[in-house]
Amino acid sequence: MSPPKSFATAAKTNVTSAKSPKEIIRDRAAKSCTNKGTPSNVLVLSDFKAANTAESYKRIAEMRKNVNDTLVENKCKSISWSSRGNLVIKCAKPLSTRDKTDIINSAKATFGNVPTVLNKNTVSYVKFIDVPLFDIEGTPFDNNDFNIMIQQNEKWSDINITNGPSIVTKKDIPNAKKATLKIGFNDDKHSTMAKRLLKTTILFGGTPIRCKPWTSVPPAPSGKRAPNASASSDAGVSSLA
Numbered sequence: 001m002s003p004p005k006s007f008a009t010a011a012k013t014n015v016t017s018a019k020s021p022k023e024i025i026r027d028r029a030a031k032s033c034t035n036k037g038t039p040s041n042v043l044v045l046s047d048f049k050a051a052n053t054a055e056s057y058k059r060i061a062e063m064r065k066n067v068n069d070t071l072v073e074n075k076c077k078s079i080s081w082s083s084r085g086n087l088v089i090k091c092a093k094p095l096s097t098r099d100k101t102d103i104i105n106s107a108k109a110t111f112g113n114v115p116t117v118l119n120k121n122t123v124s125y126v127k128f129i130d131v132p133l134f135d136i137e138g139t140p141f142d143n144n145d146f147n148i149m150i151q152q153n154e155k156w157s158d159i160n161i162t163n164g165p166s167i168v169t170k171k172d173i174p175n176a177k178k179a180t181l182k183i184g185f186n187d188d189k190h191s192t193m194a195k196r197l198l199k200t201t202i203l204f205g206g207t208p209i210r211c212k213p214w215t216s217v218p219p220a221p222s223g224k225r226a227p228n229a230s231a232s233s234d235a236g237v238s239s240l241a
Contacts (some may be wrong), residue, residue, distance in 0.1 A: 015053040028122075030191035030198060040094035043085050043101050043103055045115035051085035056111075060087075063110040070102045078147065086118060088185040110198045123162055124187040125214035131181045132205035141205065146181065158191065160186045182214060 008055045038044060060079045067076045067089070075092045082088050089103055100117070107115050134140050146165045150156050157165070162185030169176045181204070187193040200211045 013107070024194065027191075028199065029213045031196035033124040033126055033194040033198070033213045034189070034191045035123050035125070036188055036189055038119040041091045042119070043080075043091075043095055043100055044091045044118040045104065045107055046070060046084075046118050047113065047116045048085065048087060048107075048111050050111070051087070051114060052081045054080065059110050063106055066110065067103055071099055072105060074099050076103075087115065103151070108110045121162070122187050122189055123184045124191060125163070125167075125182060126194065126197060126211050127183070127214045128181040128202060128204065128209045128211060129176045130207075132207055133179055133192045135178055135205055146204070147202050150202055153200055153202050155196060156202070162186055166187045220223070 048056070058179065064076050064079045067079070070230075071091070073093070074095065076089060077090075077091045077092055080088050087107060095103075103113060104117070130145075132141070143165055149162070150159075150161075150165070161183060164182050166182040168182050170181040172199055185193060185197075194213075201208045203209075204212065225229065
């Protein structure tokens, strides 16, 4: 006798979506690296002379109509002022470059000034611990040297590094010969790039060093905390970059 259809469907779903404990820990570690940016269907604009005024709310209604008349394959769901006086435009679907241009032009026509786009990219941060700061002759490495070393790894060769590499040393070691290297790069909300790069190994000054999350390891799936989850291994450090 075959099981009820609903049971069979549930069983199939559980099998296809099941992840191993290692995969779950890897995913959580990757997500801990990621600072999510502005959603793809939202545009945040600033530098308006008249924000949160009665007149400005009338103009918002006018702008929303103009935007919806202009957008070809998208629709504006809401336009509102934030508490900081920024104009937040939320649409039904992710905004294309053309959508953003049309909305900015509409805001310019409605309010009479060119706005500034405040959208933030999604960025993930990782670290390499105990990176040598000098070569065998005692010459210090600079950012260009570190970038060349990083690019030697195939998985890093096409990565868009947006922050760093930044040298981070412990406060109580003023003349350190080794330090933590912090690197930020563009990612997506699923931490795709972080998953790809974590545990990759880079040769820094001939020393192989593994890529780790910038933050401490997140809690394990069982609910018990990982040994180093209570605090970041870089607690009490200051950036010198």
